[in-house]
Amino acid sequence: MKYRQLTKEQFESLHEEFAKFLATQSIDAREWTEIKEEKPMVAEEELNIFSDLVWDDVLSKTKYIEHFSKTKVNLFKCDATEIHRIAIQVTWDIDLLAQEGFEWLMQNPMDNSVEIFKGSKPYNDDRNLEIFDLIEKGSTISKGEIFEYFSQLI
Known part of the structure; x- marks a missing residue:
């Protein structure tokens, strides 16, 4: 992980963007629930990847x-x-x-x-x-x- 994972509040405010992120990986809501329950390490990695993408986007625009x-x-x-x-x-x-x-x-x-x-x-x-x-x-x-x-x- 390049930065740090987003906070729970940050994830909640970006829930639509996160859903789109999962969709780009062909993961729907049902499948995401399964991953969280059955493969918590995979879920954690997805959260980390998304966090890095968000941070990179924000920091690249920071002046x-x-x-x-x-x-x-x-x-x-x-x-x-x-x-x-x-x-x-x-x-x-x-x-x-x-x-x-x-x-x-x-x-x-x-x-x-x-x-x-x-x-x-x-x-x-x-x-x-x-x-x-x-x-x-x-x-x-x-x-x-x-x-x-x-x-x-x-």
């Missing part, structure tokens, strides 16, 4: 991800061959996870207590695996507005 903590923000732009990062740190006691803290940062990006660093690097290995690793560590996929806002400032 921006971001990670917020109380005093730090990491913004990433994921190009085809390299990843760009804007790291922001606030040096006074503020909570960027709270609405007020985030709004303060957006209104005061050039304040002396705000440190901004920018860098880029090629992917070490597989682009999607590196993005997946950042997501597993707490990053979320975004539309990139915050990255582009700070990118224009620096």
Whole structure:
């Protein structure tokens, strides 16, 4: 397995897509029930294959991800061959996870207590695996507005 298996909630929200996936392998609903009961290892493998397909599709389309903590923000732009990062740190006691803290940062990006660093690097290995690793560590996929806002400032 390349990534990780989707959660139960993710499978439930993708039940139509999963049914189509099974249909491409000539497995109907009755047959799927039999496989789950009689061949749980085969069922698990089908779930793993489907999970990898979904993750690959989502990660291939991912252009921006971001990670917020109380005093730090990491913004990433994921190009085809390299990843760009804007790291922001606030040096006074503020909570960027709270609405007020985030709004303060957006209104005061050039304040002396705000440190901004920018860098880029090629992917070490597989682009999607590196993005997946950042997501597993707490990053979320975004539309990139915050990255582009700070990118224009620096």
